[in-house]
Amino acid sequence: MIVNRRTLITALAAAPxxxxxxxxxxxxxxxxxxxxxTSNTALYSDSSLVEGVDYGRRSRRHLLDDPDPSTRxxxxxxxxxxxxxxxxxxxxxxxxxxxAGYHPAGLTPAPAGGPVHxxxxxxxxxxxxxxxxxxxxxxxxxTIARSLCAGSLNVLSIHGCSAAQAGLESxxxxxxxxxxxxxxxxYLTEEFxxxxxxxxxxxxxxxxxxxSPDNICNRTLLGMGAQLEITTDxxxxxxxxxxxxxxxxxxxxxxxxxxFVHAARTAIERLEAGQTVR
Numbered sequence: 001m002i003v004n005r006r007t008l009i010t011a012l013a014a015a016p017x018x019x020x021x022x023x024x025x026x027x028x029x030x031x032x033x034x035x036x037x038t039s040n041t042a043l044y045s046d047s048s049l050v051e052g053v054d055y056g057r058r059s060r061r062h063l064l065d066d067p068d069p070s071t072r073x074x075x076x077x078x079x080x081x082x083x084x085x086x087x088x089x090x091x092x093x094x095x096x097x098x099x100a101g102y103h104p105a106g107l108t109p110a111p112a113g114g115p116v117h118x119x120x121x122x123x124x125x126x127x128x129x130x131x132x133x134x135x136x137x138x139x140x141x142x143t144i145a146r147s148l149c150a151g152s153l154n155v156l157s158i159h160g161c162s163a164a165q166a167g168l169e170s171x172x173x174x175x176x177x178x179x180x181x182x183x184x185x186x187y188l189t190e191e192f193x194x195x196x197x198x199x200x201x202x203x204x205x206x207x208x209x210x211x212s213p214d215n216i217c218n219r220t221l222l223g224m225g226a227q228l229e230i231t232t233d234x235x236x237x238x239x240x241x242x243x244x245x246x247x248x249x250x251x252x253x254x255x256x257x258x259x260f261v262h263a264a265r266t267a268i269e270r271l272e273a274g275q276t277v278r
Contacts, residue, residue, distance in 0.1 A: 036132045040122065043135060052125070055133050056086065058093075059120040059144050060100070073149030077272045079118040079152040082159075083140050083216060086096060086123025086246055087130035089160030091235035094249050096121050096158050097263040100267075104250035117268070118152065120145045125246075136207060137227070140216040149216055150198040153275055154184060155225035156264065157217035161208060163231050173234040175260075178210035179217050180224035187267035188226060195258075195263040228264070255263070 011193070037043040049055060080100040085093035094104035101109055101116035109116060122142065124130030137157065140146075148156045163172040168258035177188045177199055185201060202209040210217050210227030217225035236244055238260060243252035 022143040037135050039139045056123045056125050061118050078154040078268050080156050081146045082121035085121040088124040092158045095250045099264045118148050120148050137216045138212050138214040149219045153221050155217045155220050157227045159229045161229040171233050174198040174231050176202035179226035184226040184271050191267045192265035195259045
């Protein structure tokens, strides 16, 4: 795949943001049909909500520095996002950070040699009742999220769902792979299988399949990306028993967590290897 480099550079803008907070988890996401807010903008405009108390946003945009006309500098091809992190879809914030190349406890590069990817997440910070903060991905209009995705060739969006929402048997440990990029979906499915993690192609409603062009995962330079819907039981299995809360998860990851992360990062590496920018 060949992409014009001038187009890519024009699309990027520098606006790093980083914020943090703590709360407990709600493992089952809200349904799009019952969303209280029609967009992130509507949520941010609600005066009854306080950023840093009810919700938080975290992101990191890496420097694009290409000053020498005789050489080519590396650039960020992929952004990892978690639109329903924190207590909304538990475990997705930690996965977002780790897949982007940062240990969720302390944000140190992991692995130390990289690579790292841009990331963005919206997090519910309440002790309970975070489901009301769910904004479906087709309505995500956060300025930083849209900017990062629009300036990336690829986006990987991390979500949580129940087994019932995924159309699977009760207590299923599985990840459904969706989005409009068929190559990305293929690589992700293959790498999860290699890691011994049950994976299947997402189908059915947009919330699970991620096939709308308006879905934030597909708002890329290529007009397509990938979305992971991870069942509640698989997300719970990524963290030590009794430690699956927003305050404790980051420091209590299990080997399965890192196997999942490695699979996703390997799929990204394979995808980027086939993309040429001119």
